Amino acid sequence: MFYFDRSRNKQRIVSLKHKLYFLLICSCFSSSVWANENATPLTINDKKGNWNIQWGYNRSYYTQSDINFRGPGYEYTLKGVDAKDKPESFKADVYLNPSKFEIPQYNIKFSYFFTDRFFLAFGQDHMKYVVTPGQPVKYSGYIDPGVIAKNQMALSLESAMFIYLFPDHVQQMAGYHGGDQTITLTPDILKYEHTDGLNYLFLDFGWITPLYTSSDGLSGISLVSTIGGGPVVCRSDVRVLGKGQNNNFHLSGYGVSGYVATRYEFSRTYFIEFGGKGGYIDLTDVLTSGGSNRASQNFGFLELVLSGGIAI
Incomplete structure (x- = not known):
């Protein structure tokens, strides 16, 4: 029991x-x-902890620039030089081919939201910069006549043809010049391009301001703003007084900028953005015709950027 x-x-x-x-x-x-x-269901305004990845293309505009050239036997400055960008014409084989992504003027950016409104961003603006050929500019400084004679022993093809047709043109650059003389930038005088890249590498602080959000919270329009700066890496294709080369990538200076854009977001995942970035670039060490030959310049710039992205 x-x-x-x-x-x-x-x-x-x-x-x-x-x-x-x-x-x-x-x-x-x-x-x-x-x-x-x-x-509460998540909306496009709940961004804390999210990453944004975006890709786009730009058109770029530049202020006039004084370009200083220096090397053994010479130092002179071309004043008020005009330059423009060099956009690739639209071709499906280029713009839709991942293996040729570096050919157009592109923009890539990664952003991390540490609050719903504020974020840090880093990326690259791949711009192109081409001094307009044929423009008349004033110049000052000194060029040893022996430098011109030496450069004519290693001329580029386009320079050789022009010097053959107009042999006295480049000789005007010899000697001292006080800044009142004018020279036309023909191939025997200068070719100057950052076309394999005026590459602005930036780190930005940014914030986003909602302007309109749909009733379901899955789409809307916002204003995006950033400020920041970073190094500029150039690959410069240069001919100085007939001699030069397409140089390797080189840390050439720095830039600072501000950016404002309108963003349309949909499905809480995808977005399209159109904006403008303005800033200042100071190139203190541009490679030119080899050895210790260098150039330096500074200028303002404006980019118009169309990009698309994804939030993860």
Whole structure:
């Protein structure tokens, strides 16, 4: 009888444990369901912890620039030089071919939102810069006549043809010049391009301001703003007084900038953005015709950028 009662008590304890476990599981499940039912659905304005990745293309515009050239036997400055960008004409084989992504003037940016509104961004603006050929400019400085004679022993093809047709043109650059003289930038005088890249590498602080959000919170329009700066890496194709080369990539200076854009977001995942970036670039160490020959310049710039992106 004693063993029988003890056995019954043990069964009751086991049964009670099972009921408690069952009630605990039900309680957790119901709490989870209640929490899910009462949770506020995420909208495009809930950005904290998100990454944005975007890709786009630009048109670029530049202010006039004084370009200083220096090397053994010469140092002179071309004043008020005009330059423009060099966009690739639209071709599906270029713009839709991932293996040729570096050919157009492109922009790539990665952003991390550390709050719903504020973010840090880093990336690259691949611009192109071409001094307009044929323009007349004033110049000052000194060029040893021996430098011109030496350069004519290693002329580029386009320079050689022009010097053959107009042999006295480049000779005008010899000697001292006070800044009142004018020279036309023909191939025997200068070819100057950053076309394999005026590459602005930036780190920006930014913020986003919602302007309109749809009723379901899945699409809307926002204003995006950033400020920042970073190094500029150039690959410069240069001919100075007829001699030069297409140089390697080189850390040539730095830039600072501000950016404002309008963004349209949809499906909480994708967005399209159109904006403008303005800033200042100071190139203190541009490679030119080899050896210790260098150039330096500074200028303002404006980019118009159309890009698309994804939020993850």
